[in-house]
Amino acid sequence: MPKNKITNNKLNIAIAISSFFPSIGGAQVTAHNLASYLHEKNHNVTMIISWKNWRKIKNEDFSYRIIPMLPGHQSLIGKKIIGGIYSLILNKYLYFLTKKYKFNVWQSFGTYPMGISISKFLENKNTTHIIRTVGYDIQKNKDVNYGYRFDQIKEKLIIKWAKKCTKAIALSESVINDLLDIGVKKNQIEIIPCGVDLSRFNSINPNVKQIREKYGLPKNKFLYICVGRNHEKKGFNYLVDAFNILSQKKILDNKHLVIIGDKVNKLKKQINELNLSSHITLIEELGIDDNDDYYVPSKSLIELYKSSDACVFPSLIETFAMINIEAMASSIPVISTNAPGCKESIIDNYDGLLSEPGNAKDLAEKIDQIYSSIDLRKQLIVNGKNTISSKYDWKIIGKKFENLYYTEISNKGE
16 A cells, blocks of 8 residues: 555544553653644544553543543453453453454553553464553663562563564663563664644643742742652652752752652651752642643643743653653753663753762762753753754654554555
């Protein structure tokens, strides 16, 4: 079939993801943005999510269709006997969905469990299946106890089935070796990073004074923002230690830090022990604004980004550091780390600063460097905005997914 005919066809796309809204993370945001983009391009999109998430949002209004995966998917797929029975029933369910909605592309998020289940279902079928990694499904880090693959049963299933996909999407160069490690071939791998809706960021212009008052943040101090769930891999404890170093050096008085995310209140003990409570504010996860129509990040979070003077993201490992590009899109300078998934989104001293992972002293130096040089901040902001508009705007990222679907369908002769 001629390629120009293929690229004009309307596609019927199934996007399968275990954890979806109301949970919020990089995978959920990307799946939602992808589905919205594809719908705008007149493709038929069906989002298949866990039964648990579906029950919570089944009455919400999305531009695309949302249907549930069979109950028990996450817990039963790895079981020996009952798992086999469950897989048989699941395959019949997926066959029913395929016949009903005429899917010609399957996009799964995560090797486990969705990627495995879809690969099993599509075995020996001439149908395009793209797996997009999410992080814990593919990466391993013993130091912070991070990764599904430390579970031998999950590891075995991932190695057996993930490589049977048509293409595997790595969010950054750092993930390629992880995919090769589970048997995915190099010619199966495509790099497509996360993206942001730059026009949405540009449309939000908060009153900085009012936003800071709303969250009890100091009006006249240099404000650093850090966003993410409080997991050991995020390195938040090193960020608190870095602020302690600044305090010991007597250069903290004009600086303040706000950390936003799930379970960040667990940092209170460390903060109180170091007498930093007057310099660090903790805000539990903001979630989605009531009238925000599932735009992510929420208007409230973008307002907080734009009411801050700089962003610090001290993660030890990511598939891709979404926070870094959200901060760039908000026109604030970014400090991150030279860690997998973080270093790919920043060119050091061009559109951000990179510190050594887990090195509180180096991080403290970068934090003070941003504060001390207005020229550096201006340079990083301008270059960061250019990086977003040229590489990470959702118009660019969405098109990469769409082009990949057309290419693989054409290669299969569908």
